[in-house]
Amino acid sequence: MEKLKVEHFEARIARLKEVMHQEELDACLIYGDEYRRESLRYVSNFWPLFERGALIVPIAGEPILLAAPEGEVMCKEMSVWTDIRFVPDFSCVTVPDEIEYPQANYTSFQKVFEELRSKGALGKIGIVGMDAMPHTVYTAIRDSVPGSEVVDANAILFEQRLLKTSEEIACLKEAARIADCAYRALLQRAKPGVTELQLAAAAHEAAFQEGAEYIPFCLVSSGERVATIIGRATQKVVEDGDMVMAALAVQYEGYIATINFPFVVGTASEQQKKFIDLLIEANERGKAAIKPGVPMANMVKEVKHYFREQGVSQYDLYPPLHGCGVAEAESPYPNENSTGVFLTGMTVNTDISLFGHPDGSNRIEECFVVTSDGHEPMSQLVGELSRQWLSSRN
Numbered sequence: 001m002e003k004l005k006v007e008h009f010e011a012r013i014a015r016l017k018e019v020m021h022q023e024e025l026d027a028c029l030i031y032g033d034e035y036r037r038e039s040l041r042y043v044s045n046f047w048p049l050f051e052r053g054a055l056i057v058p059i060a061g062e063p064i065l066l067a068a069p070e071g072e073v074m075c076k077e078m079s080v081w082t083d084i085r086f087v088p089d090f091s092c093v094t095v096p097d098e099i100e101y102p103q104a105n106y107t108s109f110q111k112v113f114e115e116l117r118s119k120g121a122l123g124k125i126g127i128v129g130m131d132a133m134p135h136t137v138y139t140a141i142r143d144s145v146p147g148s149e150v151v152d153a154n155a156i157l158f159e160q161r162l163l164k165t166s167e168e169i170a171c172l173k174e175a176a177r178i179a180d181c182a183y184r185a186l187l188q189r190a191k192p193g194v195t196e197l198q199l200a201a202a203a204h205e206a207a208f209q210e211g212a213e214y215i216p217f218c219l220v221s222s223g224e225r226v227a228t229i230i231g232r233a234t235q236k237v238v239e240d241g242d243m244v245m246a247a248l249a250v251q252y253e254g255y256i257a258t259i260n261f262p263f264v265v266g267t268a269s270e271q272q273k274k275f276i277d278l279l280i281e282a283n284e285r286g287k288a289a290i291k292p293g294v295p296m297a298n299m300v301k302e303v304k305h306y307f308r309e310q311g312v313s314q315y316d317l318y319p320p321l322h323g324c325g326v327a328e329a330e331s332p333y334p335n336e337n338s339t340g341v342f343l344t345g346m347t348v349n350t351d352i353s354l355f356g357h358p359d360g361s362n363r364i365e366e367c368f369v370v371t372s373d374g375h376e377p378m379s380q381l382v383g384e385l386s387r388q389w390l391s392s393r394n
């Protein structure tokens with residue numbers, strides 16, 4: 001069972017400090033909460049529940065993890081860093097009330113930054129997650145460092161996260177393996193008379209049985225509801241001939257793999273079959289362009305060109321590829337004008353979709369790692385289902 005070690009996080013902080021030196025940053029604060037967990041989890045392994053958190057990385061010295069008191073024990077259990085402090089600004093995020101924690105040993109942003117200032121200059125401070133944090137938290141941080149320049153440093157970690165280590169890839173492969181097991185359970189449950197929620201329940205149960213730590217989403221819609229694009233499962237009963245759109249994202253050790261394959265419950269019409277043919281062919285053409293050194297725009301163009309040939313461009317709503325890692329969708333997220341190329345060690349998801357088409361709406365999502373000679377699927381199931389479908393159509 002793959003787990004990231006302390007040394008892995010130490011290497012990340014070392015790389016972060018190299019970039020901080022280039023950007024002339026004296027400290028970097030990496031913010032996270034229950035929803036926007038990716039950056040904080042990446043640098044500390046900590047993922048807040050109900051509360052907020054941040055890791056302060058000084059250019060010299062060890063990182064300091066800031067958290068809130070209710071999650072103290074969980075924070076100590078998860079964090080790879082031992083210098084953990086608690087600030088009232090990070091307490092329960094869902095209520096306006098000031099909650100009393102009589103046993104809490106609070107510090108403040110100001111005290112922490114004063115301590116760092118006593119050890120060196122704090123002329124320029126970068127914040128990763130500025131776009132995710134509440135304005136009240138941002139102003140509290142900014143006001144605690146008078147005389148310092150506070151800048152948005154999001155790009156630092158986005159770039160660092162682009163290429164994955166072998167350990168990260170192993171975590172993603174395990175997430176994909178779990179997703180495959182859960183999706184099989186959903187497919188086995190998919191019969192006329194079940195509800196969308198029962199399909200989602202089958203996937204959730206199997207995923208957690210296999211070792212998932214979290215399900216970021218399990219989207220299930222059927223019949224006319226497939227046009228909702230990201231529709232949550234409901235009490236709607238699945239009927240014979242209903243197309244189903246089921247997208248499943250599974251998180252393991254902070255890493256998220258997503259899969260989706262279009263299917264029809266019961267008897268599929270010829271129009272539905274042709275619609276699924278379109279998605280499979282577009283996915284095959286697109287993933288053929290995933291090779292190191294090849295412009296990412298080429299992959300997008302392949303899919304877009306095929307959809308134009310088939311006269312379905314008006315149902316193609318967004319780019320057909322995105323990265324995957326500690327976020328379900330992360331960089332790269334290329335379009336036809338992107339200038340970047342695929343690099344060995346990138347991990348990506350095809351996300352081939354058509355929505356609002358007269359014969360249905362759906363997507364295919366398949367996750368890959370870019371290798372030295374092409375790409376390797378992390379999910380085995382999506383490719384298997386595609387081959388089975390193509391075999392049945394010949």
